Amino acid sequence: PPLNRILNLQEMENVARRVLSKKALAYYSSASDDEISYQENARAFSQFFFLPRVLRPLSTTDPSTTILGFKSSIPVFVSAAGLAKLGHPLGEANITRGAGHTGIIQMVSSSPSLSYAQIAESRISPDQPLFFQLYKHKDDAQAERRVREVERLGYKAIFLTVDAVHLGNRERDIRAGWELDDMERMATNGVQKDDIPKKELPRKQEDLDLELEELDLTGTAGALIAKDDTDMTWEVTIPWLRGITKLPIGVKGIQCVEDAVLAAEAGVDAILLSNHGGEFFSIILLSLLADQSTSGRQLEYALPPIDVLYKLRRQRPEVFDKLEVYVDGGVKRGTDVVKALCLGARSVGLGRPFLYAQSAYGAAGVARAVRILEREIISCMRQLGVRKIEELVPKMVCASQCGES
Numbered sequence: 029p030p031l032n033r034i035l036n037l038q039e040m041e042n043v044a045r046r047v048l049s050k051k052a053l054a055y056y057s058s059a060s061d062d063e064i065s066y067q068e069n070a071r072a073f074s075q076f077f078f079l080p081r082v083l084r085p086l087s088t089t090d091p092s093t094t095i096l097g098f099k100s101s102i103p104v105f106v107s108a109a110g111l112a113k114l115g116h117p118l119g120e121a122n123i124t125r126g127a128g129h130t131g132i133i134q135m136v137s138s139s140p141s142l143s144y145a146q147i148a149e150s151r152i153s154p155d156q157p158l159f160f161q162l163y164k165h166k167d168d169a170q171a172e173r174r175v176r177e178v179e180r181l182g183y184k185a186i187f188l189t190v191d192a193v194h195l196g197n198r199e200r201d202i203r204a205g206w207e208l209d210d211m212e213r214m215a216t217n218g219v220q221k222d223d224i225p226k227k228e229l230p231r232k233q234e235d236l237d238l239e240l241e242e243l244d245l246t247g248t249a250g251a252l253i254a255k256d257d258t259d260m261t262w263e264v265t266i267p268w269l270r271g272i273t274k275l276p277i278g279v280k281g282i283q284c285v286e287d288a289v290l291a292a293e294a295g296v297d298a299i300l301l302s303n304h305g306g307e308f309f310s311i312i313l314l315s316l317l318a319d320q321s322t323s324g325r326q327l328e329y330a331l332p333p334i335d336v337l338y339k340l341r342r343q344r345p346e347v348f349d350k351l352e353v354y355v356d357g358g359v360k361r362g363t364d365v366v367k368a369l370c371l372g373a374r375s376v377g378l379g380r381p382f383l384y385a386q387s388a389y390g391a392a393g394v395a396r397a398v399r400i401l402e403r404e405i406i407s408c409m410r411q412l413g414v415r416k417i418e419e420l421v422p423k424m425v426c427a428s429q430c431g432e433s
């Protein structure tokens with residue numbers, strides 16, 4: 029259908045599902061184990077209900093905000109998601125341009141299918157802010173080089189992903205199989221063909237099955253994430269990052285109240301409550317990128333991030349004064365965004381929806397997705413009796429139809 033017929037993000041996803049190759053769809057859509065966390069991420073939003081106010085002036089509604097001091101037309105950003113070229117030849121550049129034209133911020137993945145420089149060059153102007161998501165190499169010097177590179181390219185913040193140090197189960201992805209030559213062509217970001225450990229890369233589904241039978245899976249996985257730092261700590265890693273960059277630092281992948289408190293104590297500028305979208309990284313992608321950085325996947329049955337946000341607001345409200353809190357996972361509607369903001373989030377990230385949008389319609393699809401969210405957010409704000417983002421407060425939502433209080 030023509031783009032102007034797409035009215036919501038689910039319709040956008042439906043189109044993407046028709047145009048994506050089997051392997052691209054497997055990579056974009058799959059999640060861990062039985063995909064419970066993935067489904068719950070979205071479902072958890074439906075447990076919160078609004079308590080709208082009436083007889084309030086509404087002549088102007090402004091959904092804009094700032095994120096780490098950078099202007100954003102709506103309280104939404106693009107969460108880091110790798111390999112956009114799997115869905116569209118222009119890949120990440122679609123997202124950069126779509127985000128630029130609509131005034132939102134893109135958090136660029138450590139594992140994109142364009143180089144960090146190409147993505148920076150795709151900005152609509154040098155002022156367009158990009159954030160960078162870091163998978164930390166276990167060699168500090170290599171990790172530092174990467175941070176310096178993106179700093180030099182003008183990226184404005186570093187988000188260290190911390191929920192992906194362990195590699196896990198990836199069943200749907202395995203079943204779909206992978207054609208590695210395509211992957212080799214796509215991963216232009218510093219990966220030379222010769223760097224790819226050929227013998228570890230099964231070329232056909234049969235080979236893959238054979239390898240899984242022959243090899244101890246944890247052993248393979250262990251070998252593949254060998255380049256990533258699996259010993260990161262609050263005490264060492266955060267001060268290290270602070271020591272090598274002046275950019276604001278965020279931690280991506282906080283999944284409980286206690287760690288949010290530790291992040292505040294560690295003095296980071298932002299946290300992204302996230303369970304990686306219930307997602308995991310393909311073992312093959314890992315091996316392909318083994319020379320630069322890798323990731324595991326998040327824990328199945330991790331609490332949906334919106335629920336972590338709710339607990340954090342109730343148990344440790346002071347954390348919100350110390351750093352900016354964002355949330356991602358399962359967001360599809362403006363109402364989801366507004367609920368998160370009522371509960372204290374400053375902004376909300378979306379991963380898959382932007383991958384789908386760019387796969388289906390390129391940069392225009394990304395821009396359309398932002399416009400759809402903008403319309404939904406404004407509509408929700410007006411029905412809540414709210415004109416400005418700052419007016420969204422916890423008492424405007426209640427949990428599980430208010431069995432909570």
Ligand code: FNR
Pocket residue numbers: 055056057069107108109110137138139161189280302303304305306307356357358359377378379380381383
């Ligand atoms: C991701 N995610 C992710 N996170 C990260 O820190 N670095 C990465 O490279 C990626 N890559 C990636 C690829 C794909 C295909 C998916 C689906 C996810 C996680 C991502 O940043 C974000 O946390 C989730 O996507 C949010 O959930 P939704 O919006 O996809 O439901």
